[in-house]
Amino acid sequence: MHTYYVIRSGYNAANQPSHARIPCPVNDFESGYLKLVGVVDAASPEAAIDHVNPTCHNKQRVFATTNDYSIDGLRAAVRMLRLYSR
Numbered sequence: 001m002h003t004y005y006v007i008r009s010g011y012n013a014a015n016q017p018s019h020a021r022i023p024c025p026v027n028d029f030e031s032g033y034l035k036l037v038g039v040v041d042a043a044s045p046e047a048a049i050d051h052v053n054p055t056c057h058n059k060q061r062v063f064a065t066t067n068d069y070s071i072d073g074l075r076a077a078v079r080m081l082r083l084y085s086r
Helices: 043-050 074-084
Strands: 002-009 034-042 059-064
Touching: 002 043, 002 074, 034 043, 034 074, 043 059
Parallel strands: none
Antiparallel strands: 002 034, 002 059
């Protein structure tokens, strides 16, 4: 079992609008292009995505990673998710 970070990429007004009001985003999480939709323990990336069951619309994709350093801004997104899920 590994800890997977499930991430959705792409804009869609139904579940992930862009943050056009941010003039100079630091990373893709801040701009709204990437969104952390879940942190789960699972045996594989596919199992992690199935467990979270995120919505995915046109021109969006969902993926999972075990390395929270692999994407710029992911560690901050994890901290925010944990802060607001208490």
